[in-house]
Amino acid sequence: MESKRTRAIQKFQTWAADMTCPICHNPLAWSDNQVRCSNNHSFDLAKQGYVNLAPNHQETHYNKDLFESRYRIMAEALLYDGIYDDMLALLTAQGIQLSNGHPANIIDLGTGEGTHLHHFVDAWGKRTGTAEEELAVNALGLDLAKDGILVAAKHYTNTLWMVADLSQIPLKDASIDGALTILSPSNYPELQRVMKENAWFIKVIPGPHYLRELREIVIADEADRLQDPAPSTEKFRAAFRNVTSAHYERVVPLNPEQMADLIKMTPLMWHADADQIANATALDHITIDLMLLFGQK
Numbered sequence: 001m002e003s004k005r006t007r008a009i010q011k012f013q014t015w016a017a018d019m020t021c022p023i024c025h026n027p028l029a030w031s032d033n034q035v036r037c038s039n040n041h042s043f044d045l046a047k048q049g050y051v052n053l054a055p056n057h058q059e060t061h062y063n064k065d066l067f068e069s070r071y072r073i074m075a076e077a078l079l080y081d082g083i084y085d086d087m088l089a090l091l092t093a094q095g096i097q098l099s100n101g102h103p104a105n106i107i108d109l110g111t112g113e114g115t116h117l118h119h120f121v122d123a124w125g126k127r128t129g130t131a132e133e134e135l136a137v138n139a140l141g142l143d144l145a146k147d148g149i150l151v152a153a154k155h156y157t158n159t160l161w162m163v164a165d166l167s168q169i170p171l172k173d174a175s176i177d178g179a180l181t182i183l184s185p186s187n188y189p190e191l192q193r194v195m196k197e198n199a200w201f202i203k204v205i206p207g208p209h210y211l212r213e214l215r216e217i218v219i220a221d222e223a224d225r226l227q228d229p230a231p232s233t234e235k236f237r238a239a240f241r242n243v244t245s246a247h248y249e250r251v252v253p254l255n256p257e258q259m260a261d262l263i264k265m266t267p268l269m270w271h272a273d274a275d276q277i278a279n280a281t282a283l284d285h286i287t288i289d290l291m292l293l294f295g296q297k
Ligand SMILES: C[S@@+](CC[C@H](N)C(=O)[O-])C[C@H]1O[C@@H](n2cnc3c(N)ncnc32)[C@H](O)[C@@H]1O
Pocket: 060, 062, 070, 109, 110, 111, 112, 113, 116, 142, 143, 144, 145, 148, 164, 165, 166, 167, 181, 182, 183, 184, 185
């Protein structure tokens, strides 16, 4: 079986022509067993199967434990089941061709532990009837948290996994056909720099009732419990063309282990006290309410 590193080198090669050095912005290439630019800045392509292009080590609130919880709840409890098809439906409704003879370069910014991108690529392959989904889509998952990328690379190989900063994307101008961001921050000027003309962007943000049962436990004031998607939506409308949206809402049953994972992975619960954690642990379902915003450059 080919090693994770060999596989990541192959995936790197599919992106190499579009990659730039995060330090000097010169082109990057695979040379002498390393990722390197013409100024000899070199970067690690780890045996675990990812490339590290973060300028220096960054500490984040997100650690390995959290990403393992996130993996279990996203991949095994299928917390967002069905959203990948909804995202593809948004694309096709807007006339985006899922297969046009060469793979689309797509990027997931703030990919976390990569489950959403993995399932999105998988669903894309199924829609196009391509057994090898990589023939239809060339995917790159990027996150600043190395622990998230480590978990992604451990479980999934249909994507190039990269530690990098979404506000300094190590790609050439106009190099991507499409981008995703799911519950992660955005930097629109930097994203638009790497988008081709007409490239699409789907941003997923919390809807009014996202995690409503947890919010009822930790937020005292009823009025403060509703998530208001309006400010993010307005910013999105101002930045992109052909904006449209879809709403995804499900109540998902969870067993006690899954509820414990949800509590661990949710920033909302990081400052909860013991009583609040106990009340949350006793829940047996959760509301997932998301807005999918679609726009084009
Ligand atoms: C709430 S998590 C969402 C993760 C994943 N998209 C999901 O929905 O499961 C937010 C993610 O954004 C990442 N992030 C925050 N700032 C970032 C930056 N400047 N560059 C890259 N990733 C960033 C965090 O490391 C974290 O993984």
